[in-house]
Amino acid sequence: MFKALMKWMQAAKILPQISDTERQALEAGSVWIDGQFFSGKADFAKVLAEPYGQLTAEEQAFIDGPCNELLAMFDRYDVQRSKRIPDEVFEFVKKKGFMSFLIPKRYGGLEFSTLAISTIMAKLSAYNAAVGTLVVIPNSLGAAELIKHYGTQAQKDVYLPKLARGEYIPCFGLTEPTAGSDAASIKAEGLMFRDGDGTLKLKLNFRKRYITLAPIANLVTLACRVHDPENLLGKGEDVGITCVMIHEGTPGFTHGDHHDPIGDPFYNGPLLGKDVIVPVDNIIGGAEYAGQGWRMLMEQLAGGRMVSLPAGAVGAARVASAMTGAYSVVRQQFGISIGHMEGIEDKVGKIAALSYMMEGARIFGCTAVDNGIQPPVVSSVMKAYTTDISRQLISDAMDVFSGAGVMQGPSNILGMMYKSAPVSITVEGANIMTRTLMIFGQGATRCHPYALNVVHAVENSDVPKFRKNLLGWIGHFIAGIFRAEAHFLTRGAFVSVPDVAPETRGYYRRLGWSAARFGVLTDLAMFAIGGKLKARGKLTGRYADALAWQILALGALRRFEAEGRKAEDLPLVHYACQYALAQVQEAFVGIYQNFDGPLGAWMKTIGVFEARANPVGAMPKDELSVRAARVIQQYGAQYERLASNVFLPSADNSGTGRLLKAFRLVSQTQGFHDRIAQAQRSRQLPRGPAPAEIADAAVQAGIVNAQEARQLHEAHAARLAAIEVDQFTAEQYFADIKRDGGIEYRMAVNS
Structure with missing residues (x-):
C-alpha cells in the first residue's frame, strides 16, 4: 500500500519539486526556534534557555572609541553631496581594522563576534551609507568570509592578512541582468582550459551589475558557471557555480563606472569581463571547490542574512526612535509639545516599541549565529521584516518631523534614511521574493519534523522510511488538531509557560496558541496544496507573516527577560507583543480567506468566523501608545540606555x-x-x-x-x-551643468 501511495505521490507531484540549487539552499544551515512554530508545539523553556549575548569589553571599547572617532571625522552632508569618502576616512578605516572583523587574529584581524559586527554595522550604516558599506562589504559575504571557511591554506596565508589591512578592497559579483535570486540563470561563464605551459586556467566572460564597492574594489569574488568540455577537473562538462577571485588590472577586466543608488549615495557599479584569464588557483578553495560556489554561498547566507541588512534596518529604526522622541518634545504647536497630541503619540509609541522589539530579535539572532547555529529561515525573516518595518517606522518619523524632515541640508536628520529605505528592501533577495517564496517554502519543508524526510524517501523510493515518516506525520497532524482546538477554546490557558515576568505570561500563552494553529495550517497547506505551493505566493506570504511576527514578538520577550525585566520597559513590551499578535491574527484570517481546494469552503466560512470570533491578538489600545511614547519623550537614564550604540554627534555641528x-x-x-x-x-x-x-x-x-x-x-x-532648517543662497543651491552632461555642485553649504 505504501509503495503504491509513494508512486502516486511521485506521479501526481504532490510534494514540492526541488531543483539542485533549491536543494542546496534548503539543506544549508540549521533549524532553530523556527522549528518550534512549524512543529505546532512551542517549548518556551527551551527558547528562553537559548543564549542572549553581550558585547565583550574589547568590542564595546571599539564601538565607543574608533567607531565614534570615525563618524566624527567627516561631514556626512559633504559626503552625500560629493558622493566621495575623504581619503583620511579611507586610511582610518584600514588602519583601525574596520575591514577585519571577520578575520582571525592570527591573520591580523580583530575577530569580533557576529553580535559585535552587527552592532557596529547598525551604528555606521544608520549614519552614512557610503562609510557604512565600506565597512559592511568586507565583513559580509565575500572574499574574507569565503576564504576563512573554504580557502586553501595558501589562500588564507596570502589574502587574509592583506584583507585585514585593507590592502585589498573586496566586492562580490553575483547579480546580473538576468540572474539575481534565480542563481540557475547565471550567464557569467568560466571556461576551463590547459594553457601552453601546462597549467589549468579559466577564461571568464561576465557582466555583473548592482555590485557594492565595485568601482573602488581591487579584489573581486565572482560567481560564475564553470564549463569544462575536456573534463580537466574530472567533474564533467558542467562543473557548476563557482566562486573565482579576479584582481584589479587583469587584462579584459573592467570596473570603475558607477550606478547611482537612490538616497544616501554609496559606491556601487557594474563589473565587466571579456576573455579574462585567471589560474585555477583563483577558485576559492582551489580546484576541489569548483562547482561548490552555490553551496558555499547558501551556507554562509544561512546565518549571514541575520547580520548586515537587519543591522542597518534596526540601526535606522533606533535612530528614528531616539530622534522622534526628542523632536516630539522639543517642537511645540498650540502651546504644547507636539508629542503630547494623540496623533503624534500614536506614531512615537509605535516607533519606540517596534524598534525595541527588533533590537531584541537582532541580538537574539546574532547570538545564535555566534553559537554555531546558521538559521536560514529566521535569517530570512530578519532580513525581510526588519527592513520593511524600518521603512515604515522611518516614514512614521517623517510624519512627526514634517517640514524638518522634508527640507534637505546639513541639519536634516531623517531625510537620507527615508530616501535610502528602499535599498535594503531589494538586496540579498528582494523582500517580495523572500516573503512569498523563501520563508515558508523553505521553512515548511526544512523546519517541519517530518516533511523533509518524506520528500527524501519519495525521491529515493525508500518505502520503509516513507512509511515511518508518513505515519509519524499523520499522527503529528491529528495531535496538532486537538492541541490547536484546545488552545483555541481556552485561549492558550494550558500552554506551558516557564518562569517569566508575570506581566508577560499572557503573551507566551497566546504565542503557544498561535504556534499550534500555525502548525496545523502548515500541515493543511502541504497536504492540500503540496507541490503547487511554489506558485501560491500570496498565500505563502501570509504564512510568512504569521511566522515572522511570532518570531519578532519572541525577540521582545527574550530581550525583556535578558535585560532583567525592567519595569520601565513594560510599555514597549506590551505594545510590541500586542502589535505583533495583531499581525499574526490578520495573517491567519488571510490564510483562511484564501485557502482553496477541498477544504476551501470550510476555511472561508467556519474557519474565518472562528478566527474573528476568538482572535489571537488585537491592536494596542490608545492608552498604551501614550505610555510607550512617554518612554522616549523624557531624557534620562532609560533614554540613554535605549539609545546606546547610536551615534550622537556633538551639539555644535549637527x-x-x-x-x-x-x-x-x-x-x-x-x-x-x-x-x-x-x-x-x-x-x-x-x-x-x-x-x-x-x-x-x-x-x-x-x-x-x-x-x-x-x-x-x-x-x-x-x-x-x-527646529530650524537649512537655507541656501542661490549660488549655494543651484548646480552647474557641465558641457559633458555632468553636474558640479558648489560645496559651500551652511545653514
Missing part, C-alpha cells in the same frame, strides 16, 4: 546634536515650565506667551527663581535652534 541639546535642556526644565503654565491657567501670569517667554515675569511673581528662569531661557533658545 542637527542631531542641536536637537539632543534642546531635548536635554527641555527635559531638565520641564518642572519650571509646568509651574509657569499652571500660573497662566490660574491667571497669576498672562496667558498666550510660552512659559519661557515670560520667565522674568514669573521670577517677579515668585513662581520660579532667577536661576530657573535662566535655564528656561537657555532651553527656549536651544529649542528654537533645534
